[in-house]
Amino acid sequence: MPIPSAIVTLVLGMILVLSGLWVGQNVNLLPAAASTNAPLYDELFAVLFTIGTILFLGIVGLLIFSLVRFRRRDGDLGDGVAVEGNLQLEIFWTAIPAIVVLFVGIYSYDIYDRMGGMIPLADPHAMHGSMGSAVMPASVEELVTQDVEPRLWGGIGSPGGTEAGLLPVEVTALQFAFLFHYPEGDFTSGELHVKAGQTVELRMEARDVIHAFWVPQFRLKQDVIPGQPTVLTFTPTLPGQYPIICAELCGPYHGGMRSTVVVHEPEAFDSWLASNRPATLALTAPLATG
Amino acid sequence: MTLSLPPQTSHPSNLQPEGWLRYLSFSLDHKVIGLQYLVTAFFFYLVGGALAGMIRVELLSPISDFMPRETYNEVLTLHGTVMIFLWIVPVVNGGFGNYLIPFYVGARDMAFPRLNAVAFWLIPPAGFLLIASYFIAGAAQSGWTAYPPLSLTTPAAGQVVWILSVLLLGGSSIFGGINFIATVLKMRRPGLGMMQLPMYCWAMLGTSILVVLATPVLAGTLVLLSFDIIAHTGFFNPALGGNAVVYQHLFWFYSHPAVYIMVLPAFGLVSEILPVHARKPLFGYTTMVYSILGIVFLGLIVWAHHMFTSATPPWMRLFFTIATAFIAVPTGIKFFNWLATLWGGKIALNSAMLFSCAFIVHFVFGGITGVALAQVPFDIHVHDTYFVVGHFHYIVYGGTVFVVFGSIYHWFPKFTGRMLNEPLGRLHFLLTFIGFNLCFAPQHWLGLNGMPRRVAEYDPQFTLLNQLSSVGALLMAISTLPFLVNVVWSALAGQVAGDNPWNALTPEWLTSSPPPVENWKGPAPLVTHPYGYGVPEGQIDLKAVSGLEIWSEGR
Ligand code: HEM
Ligand SMILES: [Cu+2]
Ligand SMILES: [Cu+2]
Numbered sequence: 001m002p003i004p005s006a007i008v009t010l011v012l013g014m015i016l017v018l019s020g021l022w023v024g025q026n027v028n029l030l031p032a033a034a035s036t037n038a039p040l041y042d043e044l045f046a047v048l049f050t051i052g053t054i055l056f057l058g059i060v061g062l063l064i065f066s067l068v069r070f071r072r073r074d075g076d077l078g079d080g081v082a083v084e085g086n087l088q089l090e091i092f093w094t095a096i097p098a099i100v101v102l103f104v105g106i107y108s109y110d111i112y113d114r115m116g117g118m119i120p121l122a123d124p125h126a127m128h129g130s131m132g133s134a135v136m137p138a139s140v141e142e143l144v145t146q147d148v149e150p151r152l153w154g155g156i157g158s159p160g161g162t163e164a165g166l167l168p169v170e171v172t173a174l175q176f177a178f179l180f181h182y183p184e185g186d187f188t189s190g191e192l193h194v195k196a197g198q199t200v201e202l203r204m205e206a207r208d209v210i211h212a213f214w215v216p217q218f219r220l221k222q223d224v225i226p227g228q229p230t231v232l233t234f235t236p237t238l239p240g241q242y243p244i245i246c247a248e249l250c251g252p253y254h255g256g257m258r259s260t261v262v263v264h265e266p267e268a269f270d271s272w273l274a275s276n277r278p279a280t281l282a283l284t285a286p287l288a289t290g
Numbered sequence: 291m292t293l294s295l296p297p298q299t300s301h302p303s304n305l306q307p308e309g310w311l312r313y314l315s316f317s318l319d320h321k322v323i324g325l326q327y328l329v330t331a332f333f334f335y336l337v338g339g340a341l342a343g344m345i346r347v348e349l350l351s352p353i354s355d356f357m358p359r360e361t362y363n364e365v366l367t368l369h370g371t372v373m374i375f376l377w378i379v380p381v382v383n384g385g386f387g388n389y390l391i392p393f394y395v396g397a398r399d400m401a402f403p404r405l406n407a408v409a410f411w412l413i414p415p416a417g418f419l420l421i422a423s424y425f426i427a428g429a430a431q432s433g434w435t436a437y438p439p440l441s442l443t444t445p446a447a448g449q450v451v452w453i454l455s456v457l458l459l460g461g462s463s464i465f466g467g468i469n470f471i472a473t474v475l476k477m478r479r480p481g482l483g484m485m486q487l488p489m490y491c492w493a494m495l496g497t498s499i500l501v502v503l504a505t506p507v508l509a510g511t512l513v514l515l516s517f518d519i520i521a522h523t524g525f526f527n528p529a530l531g532g533n534a535v536v537y538q539h540l541f542w543f544y545s546h547p548a549v550y551i552m553v554l555p556a557f558g559l560v561s562e563i564l565p566v567h568a569r570k571p572l573f574g575y576t577t578m579v580y581s582i583l584g585i586v587f588l589g590l591i592v593w594a595h596h597m598f599t600s601a602t603p604p605w606m607r608l609f610f611t612i613a614t615a616f617i618a619v620p621t622g623i624k625f626f627n628w629l630a631t632l633w634g635g636k637i638a639l640n641s642a643m644l645f646s647c648a649f650i651v652h653f654v655f656g657g658i659t660g661v662a663l664a665q666v667p668f669d670i671h672v673h674d675t676y677f678v679v680g681h682f683h684y685i686v687y688g689g690t691v692f693v694v695f696g697s698i699y700h701w702f703p704k705f706t707g708r709m710l711n712e713p714l715g716r717l718h719f720l721l722t723f724i725g726f727n728l729c730f731a732p733q734h735w736l737g738l739n740g741m742p743r744r745v746a747e748y749d750p751q752f753t754l755l756n757q758l759s760s761v762g763a764l765l766m767a768i769s770t771l772p773f774l775v776n777v778v779w780s781a782l783a784g785q786v787a788g789d790n791p792w793n794a795l796t797p798e799w800l801t802s803s804p805p806p807v808e809n810w811k812g813p814a815p816l817v818t819h820p821y822g823y824g825v826p827e828g829q830i831d832l833k834a835v836s837g838l839e840i841w842s843e844g845r
Contacts (some may be wrong), residue, residue, distance in 0.1 A: 031739050044667055052658040059625065059654050063647060066632040070568070071639055080570035080635035082824030089630065090577045090623065097622035101615045101661065108665035109608065115667055118604050209440040210534060212599060212674060216740035219671040223599045225535060226439055227528025230601055243749065247599075247674040247742040249433050250440060252359035255745030 016058050024050030034238040034263060035218035037115050042219075044111045051100060116233070166233075167194060171204040173211035173224040176253035178244060185277035192261040195269035196239050202232045212247035215261055221247055236263040316411065318403035319807055323410050324389030325705060327380050328698075330410075334376035334417055336770070341369035343767055346729075346760040352753050354746040362746040363431040364424060364448070370434030371452065374548070375459040376417045378686060381694055382555035383501075384410060384466050387494050389701070390562075391470060393798035393805075394488045396479025396814040401472035409465035416458035423451035433744060435541060438515060438526035438534050446519050453512045453519075460505045460512075463551075467501030470494045479814050485579070488796050488820040489572060492579050493558025496586040500547040500554075503590065508544035511537060535600055542593035550589040552686055553653075554582065556693035557624060560646050563700050564628055566794045567643045568635030571821040574627040581620035588617045598669045607666045614664035621657060625650060641715030645696030648723055652688025656681055659734065674744075677737025683730045695722070695773070702780070703787030707803040710784065714776040718769055725765025732759050796820045 024046045033039055070080070112118065169192065170181040181188045194200045204213060206224040213232065214221040217240075222232045246257035264272060312322050313329070344365050348356040357365070388406065392399055400406045423429045427447035432440045441449050474487070474495045515537065517523040524530025526537040565572045572578065594602055594610040602610075628650060637643060659681040663669050672678060695718070702710045732755040737743075741752050748756070790799040797817045801810045 029735055029738050041667060041671060044665065048662045048665070048668065052662065056654055056658055059629070060651055062629055063632070063650055066629065066635075067637060067639065067647060070632065070635050070637050072569075072636040076636060078569070078636060079824040080568060082571055082822075082826050083573065083630075083634065084571045084821075085574040085576070086630075090574050090627070093626040094577070094619060094623055097619045098616075101618050104661065104665065105612055105615050108611065108667055112607075112665075112667045117607070117666065209443060210437060214674075214742065216671070216738075221599050221670050221673055223601060225528070225601060227532075227534065228601055243740060245740060245742050249363070249437070249744040251444070252363060252431070254363075255354065255359075255742075255747040 012061075016054055016061075019057065020050045020054035023053045032217050032238065032240070032242075033219075034236055034240060034242060035215075035220065036235040036237055038217065038219045038237075040111050040114050044108055047107060048104065051104065055100075165198065167198050167200045169194075169200060169202055171202045171213065171224070172207060173204065173213065173246070174207035175209065175251050176246070176257040178211075178213070178246075178257075178259045182273070182276075185273055187276050187278055189276065191259055192244060193269065193272050194236050194261065194263055195266050196236055196263050197266065198269075199233055199235045202234075204230045204232060209250050210248045211250050211257065214245045214247040215242055216245070217242040218261075223248055236261075239263045239265050239268075316407050318399065318407055320388045320392045320400045320403070320406065321805060321807075321809075323406055324385055324387070326410050327384035327388060327413070328386075330413055330417075331377050331381035331385055334372050335381075337421065338369055338372035338377055339767060339770070341365050341372065342763060345369060346763040348746055349748070349756045350760050352748050352750040352756075357746075359746055360428070360431060363433075363444075363744070364429040366744055367430045367433050367452070368420065368424060371420060371430075371456065372417070373686075374434060374552070375456060376413065376420075378552045378690055379459075379463060379548070380413055382552065382559070382690060383463065383470075383494070383497060384413075386490075386559060386697060386701075387466070387470055387555065389705075390490060390798060391473055391494055392477070393809060394491050394796065394820075395474060395477050396482055396797060396816065397473065397477040398808050398814070400469050401477050402469050405465050406469050409462045409469070412458050412462035412465075416455045416462070419451060419458070420455040423448050423455075427451065435545070436512075436515065437541075438518065438532075438537050439528060441515060442518055442527055449519055450516055453516045457509055457512055460509050463501050464505050467498035467505070470498040471502065474498075479816060481816050482818065485576070486818045486820070489561035489575070489578055490555070490558035492582050493554045493561070496582045497551050497554045499586055500551050500589060504544045504547040504551075507540055508548075511540040511544070535597070538597050538600055539594065542596045546593040546596065547589050549682070549685070550585060552690050554585065556649070556690040557582070559693050559697045560628065560649060562796065563642050563646050563696055564631050565821045565823055566700070566792050566796075567638045567640060567646075568632050569637075569823050570631055570635040571823055572627070573630035574623070575821070577623050578627055581623040584620035585617060588613060588620070592617065592664075595664055595669070598666050599673050611664050611666050615661055618657060618661050625654060625657075640699070640712060641710070641719055642696045642700040644716065644719045644723075645692045645699065648719070649689055649692040649696065652684050652692065652726075656684030656688060659684065672737050674742055675737030676733040676741045676743055679743050680730050680733035680737060683733075688726055688730070692722070692726075695719075698777075700792070701798075702777070703791045704798055704803050704805070706781050706784070707787055708780050708784035709787045709791060710780045711776050714772045718773045718776065721765055721769030721772070725762045725767075725769055727762070729759050729762025729766060732756075795822055 027049070029049075030042055030045060033042055168183055170183060171192075172179040172181070177190065178192070179188055179190065180192045202213070202222075204222065204224045206226045208226065210223055210225050212221055212223045217238075218234055218236065220232070220234055222230060224230060240263055242261050242263070244259040244261050246254060248254075250257060262272075312319070313326055315322075317323060317326070344357065345362075348354065348362055350356075354362065388400065420429070428445055430436065430441070430448045430452035431444040432449065436449070436452065474491050478484075478487075514523075514525045518525055518527050518532070522530070524532040526532045526534050528534055561572055561578065592610055592614040594606055595614045598607055598610075632647075659677070663672065663678065663681060699710055699715055702708070736752055736755055736759075739752075741748050787803050789801065789803050791803075792799070795817065797810075797815050797820075798805070800815045800817070
């Protein structure tokens with residue numbers, strides 16, 4: 001006796017969903033996760049990967065099945081059945097993508113929020129208010145004291161980790177290098193050194209053309225646009241060395257515009273900072289900045 | 291289906307050259323112009339392919355060793371520009387559009403034949419200008435997106451020629467768009483309703499609306515950019531108080547719709563091919579029409595998803611995420627409708643069908659990565675990486691170019707009166723399919739793991755996958771050989787096709803192959819059911835079934 005097609009469909013659907021879940025959980029396509037952003041990103045990736053696998057396998061399976069099952073046999077010159085449409089079916093498959101997309105949208109909004117994407121940091125005028133200063137106290141003080149009040153353009157923020165204080169670094173992107181200036185020590189480095197667990201605030205500026213600051217292991221990218229000082233915060237978690245890559249075409253040596261970010265254990269970072277702080281400057285610095 | 295084909299009327303006198311010379315002339319015949327577009331665009335496809343080959347050779351090794359770095363950037367800029375503006379857009383709009391639309395609406399020609407010829411003849415000079423810039427002053431180096439300030443600081447001559455060339459091509463595209471809108475709306479044969487048109491007409495109507503609304507914005511933007519370069523104005527130059535991000539908004543306001551200008555016509559062509567070779571009506575005609583209109587509308591309000599890392603404020607990121615993701619809904623409808631068209635058909639697995647089905651596979655894949663890219667937190671990581679390169683090649687090559695090949699296999703008998711060779715066609719399909727997937731699938735992983743796009747040198751850990759990708763590109767290059775041999779040989783000595791080798795119902799098949807200048811001898815046929823294939827449900831097709839099936843039905 002043939003198995004009823006409803007049961008076959010049900011079983012196939014379950015296999016499909018299970019294999020999608022398996023793929024989403026077990027196939028790792030991403031590099032190491034080294035910032036507080038990264039696990040959130042990977043969570044989103046797994047969900048998208050699962051849904052994508054289910055849809056892709058389902059649709060391709062259906063297609064291949066149709067091509068095999070309904071192929072024209074030799075000598076058969078007839079037509080298929082004249083179905084011109086089926087409103088219920090069509091509503092059904094309008095609804096499926098709509099629901100999937102809605103779910104994905106809400107979920108990714110949640111991830112975005114947890115990454116700190118909704119923290120308003122774009123407008124210094126808003127920051128004069130109590131709300132803004134509650135969010136980013138350190139940076140507001142810095143900003144307000146400056147003569148020129150730059151409009152701030154933010155990437156994804158990264159709240160949390162503030163108990164260790166904020167590590168400010170001034171980043172200058174130029175053809176074809178990144179320069180990292182540490183206001184705390186008043187020295188400039190070609191590499192970015194940060195402390196695991198401490199939130200870093202990059203204040204970025206471009207000299208010539210647009211560049212982009214990208215650290216794949218942090219899952220973080222931000223364009224650095226001339227004329228638009230940009231603030232990017234993140235919290236590194238996993239000690240190690242990771243590449244900093246320029247991701248925006250910026251000229252002939254764009255491919256060579258790379259640097260390294262070193263995430264130190266806390267003590268190692270402090271000694272790195274101390275060893276780089278120019279001894280004489282360290283004494284005069286307080287005088288100079290008043 | 292109603293049609294009336296009275297025999298032979300007198301041949302209208304015409305002053306146009308006859309024979310093959312027509313194809314080199316300022317012909318007003320939409321069929322000649324269509325083929326002019328096709329052949330010219332294919333020539334530029336080979337040029338763009340050669341440029342892609344140079345890119346893939348450079349990327350064989352992780353260091354920049356094959357060509358100077360400046361040259362590499364010129365090559366990648368030319369590759370993108372040639373492929374988009376000189377191959378995809380002209381071939382699916384100008385090429386098939388001009389050939390098919392007048393047939394489909396029951397007209398003898400396009401609404402404005404002279405404008406049509408002008409639109410075509412803008413293309414060769416624009417194309418040669420662009421390529422010549424490489425040899426004369428050095429081509430543009432700032433990518434097909436030409437973001438300032440980079441485009442303001444790279445050598446000016448090449449960039450200005452690039453702008454000029456793109457302006458000419460944009461003009462050509464606008465002329466074409468106006469012509470298609472007028473033809474579909476105004477040139478329909480009396481008695482032919484809008485909802486009776488073949489789906490390709492709707493696709494071209496939607497595409498042309500996008501062309502007419504969006505291309506002028508690109509033109510204006512590029513004119514401003516050229517002012518910045520030549521006259522040192524400061525629209526987009528931050529050093530002079532301008533704003534570089536405004537350029538990105540304006541550019542993508544055209545260039546996102548442009549991706550639909552490249553793919554909607556392909557949707558239309560697939561909708562013509564599948565019913566004929568599956569011997570079934572197109573499933574869900576009405577929802578197909580509305581989903582095209584939905585895509586057109588949504589396509590106009592999603593552009594900033596290309597700018598998620600350009601310091602866009604959170605509300606803007608959210609809005610564009612939602613709008614972009616929702617394009618998946620009308621797009622999904624179309625794919626399910628195509629699958630339902632195949633379901634229960636009698637599918638001929640010929641080259642046209644194989645290419646069309648591969649289109650479905652690739653586009654679904656590219657659509658899934660697209661919806662992922664629409665999510666800001668996801669995109670922040672992979673923007674401007676090889677992941678995006680993979681995404682859009684799955685869409686533009688795996689989607690549109692596959693459809694173009696499928697369409698050539700489908701309509702070649704109409705163009706020339708001869709069939710293309712089927713075994714060679716399948717060989718072409720197999721090579722292209724394997725080569726394409728080998729070339730572009732690994733790029734997704736590369737992007738996720740740290741390879742940015744538009745680089746001549748990269749982290750050595752990525753060498754193997756890049757070499758694999760280059761092997762795929764080589765296969766793709768080889769795959770054009772059986773195709774070219776097939777086309778040339780079949781055009782001269784292929785099997786004679788007859789008027790309607792596929793037994794199709796759309797009006798271009800209801801005339802001789804190749805068709806006469808006036809499209810049909812005698813009045814144009816009125817085709818009100820372009821997809822009237824198939825036997826009613828439950829009825830047995832006597833021609834088709836075997837005795838056994840009749841027996842089992844009767845039980
Ligand atoms: C479901 C539909 C689609 C969605 C949701 C989608 C989404 C996206 C997104 C978000 C990006 C930006 C990625 C980035 O740069 O970070 C993108 C890039 C791109 N998409 Fe799609 N896409 C879809 C379909 C298409 C189609 C139909 C085409 C073309 C026919 C296309 C061609 C492109 C191109 C050319 C780019 C890259 C442009 C560049 O930066 O040079 N996409 N897509
Ligand atoms: Cu760069
Ligand atoms: Cu887009």
